Amino acid sequence: MTDKTNAAYGGLSRLNHWLGALLFGGMLIVGFILSYDVLSREAAGPVRDLHKATGTLLLLFAFWRVGWRMVQGFPPPVPGVPAWQDTASRLVHWGMLAALIAMPLSGVLMSLLGGRPINFFDLFLIPPIAENKEACRCPGC
Ligand code: HEM
Numbered sequence: 001m002t003d004k005t006n007a008a009y010g011g012l013s014r015l016n017h018w019l020g021a022l023l024f025g026g027m028l029i030v031g032f033i034l035s036y037d038v039l040s041r042e043a044a045g046p047v048r049d050l051h052k053a054t055g056t057l058l059l060l061f062a063f064w065r066v067g068w069r070m071v072q073g074f075p076p077p078v079p080g081v082p083a084w085q086d087t088a089s090r091l092v093h094w095g096m097l098a099a100l101i102a103m104p105l106s107g108v109l110m111s112l113l114g115g116r117p118i119n120f121f122d123l124f125l126i127p128p129i130a131e132n133k134e135a136c137r138c139p140g141c
Pocket residue numbers: 013017020021022024025069093094096097100
């Protein structure tokens with residue numbers, strides 16, 4: 001299946017883009033709400049668990065999203081666009097795609113390497129990869 005034309009991204013690419021924009025944008029907002037102590041300690045716990053579980057799910061989504069772009073490639077440049085602009089746009093696009101993976105991956109690593117498990121929507125726990133050596137004062141528990 002070819003999910004692009006000579007002039008535009010195809011339907012699935014667009015769905016990926018806007019679903020991703022919505023979910024990543026939501027994660028950003030919830031992340032800042034958590035970090036700036038807007039919520040009480042009790043209220044923050046379940047929201048943090050949800051942030052971590054959704055973020056972990058988004059890591060899988062990011063792999064799919066970037067994989068689909070690698071398989072499909074980008075629509076060709078608009079005729080008449082100078083080569084340097086085409087190169088610049090490719091670099092920026094690949095940078096954004098890399099960030100799509102780096103963002104949730106850094107969250108998962110922060111949690112697991114910090115000795116904290118990820119509660120995946122109360123279905124199962126992803127165990128930490130490192131021990132938490134200190135008495136836990138961190139906001140991530
Ligand atoms: C209102 C918000 C947004 C607008 C208006 C927007 C618009 C665009 C446009 C115009 C392009 C270039 C398409 C082309 O090459 O012709 C693009 C590409 C892209 N955008 Fe967004 N975007 C938004 C939000 C986001 C968010 C939040 C993310 C990431 C979470 C994102 C990730 C990407 C990526 C990775 C590309 C590269 C092309 C691809 O593989 O999809 N965008 N966006």
